[in-house]
Amino acid sequence: MTALDTVVAGGRVGERATRLDGYPKVTGQFAYASDLHRDGMLFGATLRSPVASARIRSLDLSGVAGSPGVAAVLVAADVPGKNRFGLNFDDQPVLADTVVRYQGEPVAVVAASSPARAWDAVGRIVLELEPLPGVFDMEEALADGAHRVQEVGNVLRHVHIERGDTRSAGADVWVEGYYETAMQDQAALGPEAGLAVPAEDGGVDLYVATQWLHADREQIAPCLDLPDEKVRLHLAGVGGAFGSREDIHMQIHACMLALRTGRPVKLSYGREESFHGHVHRHPARIWMRHGATRDGRLVAVEARLLFDGGAYASSSPAVLGNAATFAAGPYDVPHVRIDGTVVYTNNPPCGAMRGFGAPQVCFGHEAQMDKLARALGIDPVDLRLRNALEPGLSLPSGQVLTGSAPVREVIARCAALPMPDAEPLEGRGAFGYPGGTGNVTRGEGIKRGVGFAVGFKNIAYSEGFDDAGSARVTVRLEGDEPVAEIHTAAVEMGQGLYTLLAQIVRTELDIDRVVVRQADTAARNTGSTSASRQSMMSGGAVQMACAQVRAALFERARSQAGAGAGNHELSVGRGWVNAGGHPLARVADLLDEPVSREAVYHHRRTGTFDDKGQGDVHVCFAFAAERAVVDVDEDLGLVRVVQVAAAIDAGRVLNPLGMSGQVEGGTAQGLGLALMEEVQLSDGAIRNASFTDYLIPTIADMPPVVSAAVEDPEPGVPYGAKGVGESPTIVATAAIVAALRDATGRELNRAPVSPDELAGLRPPAATQGPPPCPDVPGQDPVPLYFQSGSGQQRLM
């Protein structure tokens, strides 16, 4: 096994520390999960349902028996424990037992001596399916008599938020809009992969690329019928995630095969399989009405949200909770009525993706703000400034903003960032025009537009979850030099967390050599690398552990120095413990025994929604504003994004380099949803499960990003820092599409915008009005009312 322990060089909090995994990745030295290897290992392959909705009539394995090199073929009946798992609750079979609910659902797994043999064996399994009706449209899912995707019905969760009375809001002007966003793929470059190794104690060691080791284990162990301590997870090299690795994919399958065969088993998806092997961003339909007084005061927002959860719950309930609480935007609105529904369909399951419900509603509320500005004859940036939230004001869910909320600042800073230089219409290089290298215009048909968007995101988990961070920091001598080691279960997935944790240690202990140990479940649960939470949560735990290590060093220094320490305040610096600024003891001399401390950091407690959707449900918020400048070729409907300006609320910037990376990468992902990214479905089947046909932006599609960090520290949070991983994505899509509307004058109510729409060949997405709200018991996820078992989030 490649050791993933990493030595980090240089950089303290606030400095542009270079990514410790940067060089290994760029030079091909970094071992990703797909590179895992054990001598004598077997290779797994998965039989997946070719159709989206069917009853399993029979599964004939006789064709596989005796195939050369095949070590095991497992089906639902072979699942050792319970055949259900899930993030929010366990509604998803490890292997389909009676019915299949989406195309690509795993039905059987094989282990063989080579990948080719494993796939050959999969091809010999005869799966007989009896077609069932399917639901492929989220509005149809709500219709009377619709096919029930799950026994509990098709409503997965309905959230209702009500404040004031929109009908008596006193609005002079109303604007109305309908918006759609498509299913987006996280498109992590590293497909799902892992290696399960059976252990002598009857347990299993799983090396896997994931976002949360402990949540995986909580779902895996019951399915294997093993106690937690016999299921040990180790983080393998993660090739990006963006939410796609929050759910179980190959973990249980690989463990089952390893336990059955007694040999290490590797499962590694190809790109096409990856599209079927992880959840996607929820497609959304959004109806909104905004009311304002003539002088530009936003007084009422009505919103109806419908999200397609696909065949299984994943994190849909939490995604919907977010979407509903953010639907009115970062604005102060006295009268609000928001109804959000997420439904089961026979489409591929949807779950976490960067932004987690916020990008969809931001696309809606920001288009509405522009409409309102036009109706009122007010500058759109000005309208946003007039209605911006600020500390002391509250969200539609009644939650009062007690922490930092620099909404006005992000808007004003963004609007003040320099515009791109003027360019002549003719004679630009290939990348100066829409269509890029395609050579389709020399200035013909070009219109420029500018768009603006503001949005926000909750940091860490909401609705009462106590997703604590935890870390152990150990200081010991290597030779004559003190070395600090960080051990956490926190996942580095390419966002720069480990670099940051090392910066924190260096800052707190003034020790230059920092080692980050490979993350595993031997460390305490530190929650997911998602929800923009790790800088705060694992960062906070590391900071606390450092403080305890420091205290222990001080104690050793005091006892070593005896009375010499006096009553001076102790500090650590340059390899010394100092008293009142004078050297007291060499740190190296205090380390005959290593100092090791573990700390747990909890964020403030949150609550749940009451029956009017009121509640203090989120921990704290990060805000962002982006302005996009675009060139559109109106005849061909092609786009060049000329520039994106971003003002990002970071609380405090811990690593400016890492921050730019997040702002640019996040913007690119939002640009993708604005212009090209869509998982295309036909009767639940993915039509473009490849990077040939699922297009993501290239460097030629990315504009320069000029950005500014707004630093308004969050009280009670380590360094006052807020995560910045998601907020740029949330606003980018809305800002870019707004710029396209500005350039073309077209409605463009659907993301991604197609060339057809930009060229006027296709009308805006149409609606017959919002579907009625379903009749459900309350604000909790519906399956809970039917005693569906709970998933990991309830176990914390």
Added chain:
Amino acid sequence: MVQTTFLQPASWPEALEARAANPDAVPVAGGTDVLVEVNFGRLHPSGLLDLGRVRELRTWGREKGRVRVGAGVTYSELITQLRGDLPALATAARTVGSPPIRNRGTLGGNLGTASPAGDCHPVLLACGAEVEVASSRVSRTVPADEFFVGPKRNALGADELISGVWIPRATGPQSFSKVGTRNAMVIAVCSLALALHPDSGRVGTGIGSAGPVPLRAREAEAFLEGHLAERGAWESKRPLEEAVVDRFAELVSQAAAPIDDVRGSLRYRRHALRVLARRSLGWCWNDYREAAR
């Protein structure tokens, strides 16, 4: 489980013999199509015939009014070495993939795959190129517009290899344009090549990704050739009337036989071809008029 034989001839005659002796072995030039197919599990070749060592395929040269480009010439070479003689082909090469793909991918490989979206094909049609193919027994040339016989099917015989392509040197302005929903590294939603041949009074067109095979817009060619001849426009170099450009664009659009697929709609493809035809003709005719001054 199949064993794959790997053949690596060192010269062109050896390559042809290997081809004749192993008709099931799949020729490989840059491998940018073959290896993708293998990787996706769509191709399980019992043998691979690597043409990478065959020097003869990597050469190019002028002969009278034509350029002979070896099948193994890469996109990068087309861009840097042949831009002057074959401007539209160099432009098309520039639209292909990314730098690594342009460094490996070859003209012969593009023809071997014969995808309706292959970016060289419209240019070869517009320029009136001929594909030179050979077996161990005989060599022949096939006009580009007879080479593509169906989606991803070409006129190559089971014992034949592509040796090169004969392309008339540009005697007038040419253009190639490719529409895609991203600004680089994209398979064409549709594409159009246009070549004006003032010496012969001919107009050449080629349409990509808008039919089962790359297509010529023959009626559009004939219409414009007729118009230019009739009005003595080649000599007078007068501006083209809007109506003529419109008509030409309409005929180009009609010549396409597009479908709806994940990359684009039928309607958009027809529309985009009309736009490209208008623009291309505008640029080329303008260049022709300017060049004369």
